[in-house]
Amino acid sequence: MLDSSEVTVTADGRRIGGVLMDIRNITLRFGGVVAIRDTSFDIREGEIRAIIGPNGAGKSSMLNVISGFYHPQEGEIWFRGEKRPPMKPYQVARQGIARTFQNIALFEGMSVLDNIMTGRLTHMKTGLAAQAIWWGRAEAEEVANREVVERVIDFLEIQHIRKTPVGRLPYGLKKRVELARALAAEPKLLLLDEPMAGMNVEEKEDMSRFILDVNDEFGTTIALIEHDMGVVMDLSDRVVVMDYGKKIGDGTPDEVRNNQDVIDAYLGVAHD
Numbered sequence: 001m002l003d004s005s006e007v008t009v010t011a012d013g014r015r016i017g018g019v020l021m022d023i024r025n026i027t028l029r030f031g032g033v034v035a036i037r038d039t040s041f042d043i044r045e046g047e048i049r050a051i052i053g054p055n056g057a058g059k060s061s062m063l064n065v066i067s068g069f070y071h072p073q074e075g076e077i078w079f080r081g082e083k084r085p086p087m088k089p090y091q092v093a094r095q096g097i098a099r100t101f102q103n104i105a106l107f108e109g110m111s112v113l114d115n116i117m118t119g120r121l122t123h124m125k126t127g128l129a130a131q132a133i134w135w136g137r138a139e140a141e142e143v144a145n146r147e148v149v150e151r152v153i154d155f156l157e158i159q160h161i162r163k164t165p166v167g168r169l170p171y172g173l174k175k176r177v178e179l180a181r182a183l184a185a186e187p188k189l190l191l192l193d194e195p196m197a198g199m200n201v202e203e204k205e206d207m208s209r210f211i212l213d214v215n216d217e218f219g220t221t222i223a224l225i226e227h228d229m230g231v232v233m234d235l236s237d238r239v240v241v242m243d244y245g246k247k248i249g250d251g252t253p254d255e256v257r258n259n260q261d262v263i264d265a266y267l268g269v270a271h272d
């Protein structure tokens, strides 16, 4: 077990802290299908944690459990040292956990800017009634939200498409807008479900750089699902490997790459 007070400095000088999220013995069933079977791992503060494994292994289900979309039959999730009660997605979001989806989930008819603004919803305290009475406060909140969104737009270099309806964007940029919306929530923990799937080499390089920059500049802890092993090896501090709903490997990229179970189940076979 890791000591939660431990701080590790990586080869490239980043600081990895104690356990931010501890996932304990999660089992998730859909009728007769066991999507996740007694799986445990942790995510440490400031790290980039990859989840890999063949299709149907339970990776997306795991992110859905973490983000409150699915409710496991067994197991516990501890976040910032506290056991989490069952939560709805908006409650998880309020705790500082944001995500992107395997299949992009944006409002296609809305502009890039408006899509990213929806990422601020969890931070808006003033409801409509309050806005009518305390318009001053609502206005201040609006200005603050705009500032965060503008910073994210600059950071991800999407100024030129801010007014474009998302439906008109090429796939790679849609993925970037989805990342922008998640970042607009200023998350402590960012969950990315296949952020580079379907991208060409150049788009993957851009996305890799943005993920590293987010981690570096904001200290955001990141858990991501990815199939491209080159990307996983380059980006991640530690890797969890799943197969048929179970964890079959866990360690640094090098440890995982040399783990025979992982080679047999995943690395040794053709996939994408």
Ligand SMILES: Nc1ncnc2c1ncn2[C@@H]1O[C@H](COP(=O)(O)OP(=O)(O)O)[C@@H](O)[C@H]1O
Pocket: 030, 033, 034, 035, 053, 054, 055, 056, 057, 058, 059, 060, 061, 062
């Ligand atoms: N909402 C759902 N209803 C029924 N079965 C599901 C649902 N979500 C996932 N599953 C099943 O759980 C298993 C794991 O799926 P998933 O987590 O999407 O795998 P991965 O992301 O690793 O490809 C699969 O057998 C899948 O069919």
Ligand SMILES: [Mg+2]
Pocket: 059, 060, 061, 102
């Ligand atoms: Mg998936």
